[in-house]
Amino acid sequence: MSGEILQLQPRLHCIAACVPQGARLADIGTDHGYLPVWLLQNGKIDFAIASDINAAPLEHARRTAQRYGVAARMDFRLCAGLDGIAPEEADTVAIAGMGGETIVAILQAAPWLRQSDRTLLLQPMTKAELLRPWLAENGYCIRQEHLVRDKGNIYAVMVVHPGNSAAPTAAEAWCGAGLLHDPLYGDYARSRVRKLESAAAGLRSARSADSALLASLESDACALRKKIKEWEDANGT
Ligand SMILES: C[S@@+](CC[C@H](N)C(=O)[O-])C[C@H]1O[C@@H](n2cnc3c(N)ncnc32)[C@H](O)[C@@H]1O
The missing domain is CATH 1.10.287 (Helix Hairpins)
Known part of the structure; x- marks a missing residue:
């Protein structure tokens, strides 16, 4: 077991803070694998699936897991979106660091995500204004939204569950309905x-x-x- 502790950047730390204790996590588009590795190292989860559409980032995740001594508690899947993940394998799904349009395409291809209560942690790098209305129109509800500043940029992190919600106004599509009390x-x-x-x-x-x-x-x-x-x-x- 490695004694090294992974340090997480603020954006990923904000997402990690939204993961329920003991979650069965699938991190889609994991790349370096920092999110699941940090959660395992810090005892927030016991097991994680890390997936990526590309082989090189998935290999990167495997190396991170080995370096920090958590590889035995991770599964690595080379697949697009959730194509290689069965519904019963994950109750929490993180899709972070991608464009809003890619996140929508991944959710569209996995309609089973809506079939039982599941936590989705979505962090679009662009086009959040498309993602928010799409969620409302497609049976998802943004339960919480947080802002985090990282290297000069501000990112929105959405905690989403299946459920009904009103269509956002234009201002809410661009800036979220639940962010008015956020200091950022x-x-x-x-x-x-x-x-x-x-x-x-x-x-x-x-x-x-x-x-x-x-x-x-x-x-x-x-x-x-x-x-x-x-x-x-x-x-x-
Ligand atoms: C910028 S990285 C984000 C890494 C990490 N999730 C984060 O937030 O720091 C985006 C990753 O998503 C992967 N990716 C892009 N489209 C994908 C898809 N449709 N399904 C799965 N992975 C995808 C890319 O290969 C890349 O490794």
Whole structure:
């Protein structure tokens, strides 16, 4: 058994904190395997499945597990999404560090995730504004959402369960419905407005701008600026 303890970066630490004690975890797109290895080392889980669509990252995860002495308590699966994982094998599924569209595609390909209560921990690197409405339209409910700052960026971590939820407003799609009390909300929301504004500016300068898309970006930016103003007034900032 290795005596070395893995140090986790804030983004992964935030996800780890959302994993229920004793969970049967599947980490999809594990890459380096840091999340399951840290959870095993810290006694939060007893066993984990680490999967990846690519062989090299999965090998990386295997090496991390060996280095930190937890390889015997992990299973490594080379597969797309949850294709190589049976429903009874995992009650908690982490899908982190990927684009929102990839996360949606992985969830679409595994409709059994909705069939019994299961915890999904989703952390999109991009397109969270697509993921949130998709979850509401497809039988999932975001029970909690957290923001975490890591190397200058702010990431949203979603704790999702099967269940009904109302469709998010435009401001909620971009910034989450449950994040208003998060200390990072103001910085997160302002960075999301800047993203919308720069996408709209890019479209305006294009020769053949998609006018419907431009109108939608401008309307979302307007809704979000209004929400930020309300939040600033309520928080005295
Ligand atoms: C940037 S890494 C994220 C690693 C880790 N989950 C994290 O959050 O730090 C993304 C990983 O997802 C894997 N990946 C991408 N699409 C996938 C899919 N459809 N199914 C499984 N793994 C996928 C990639 O091979 C890569 O190793």
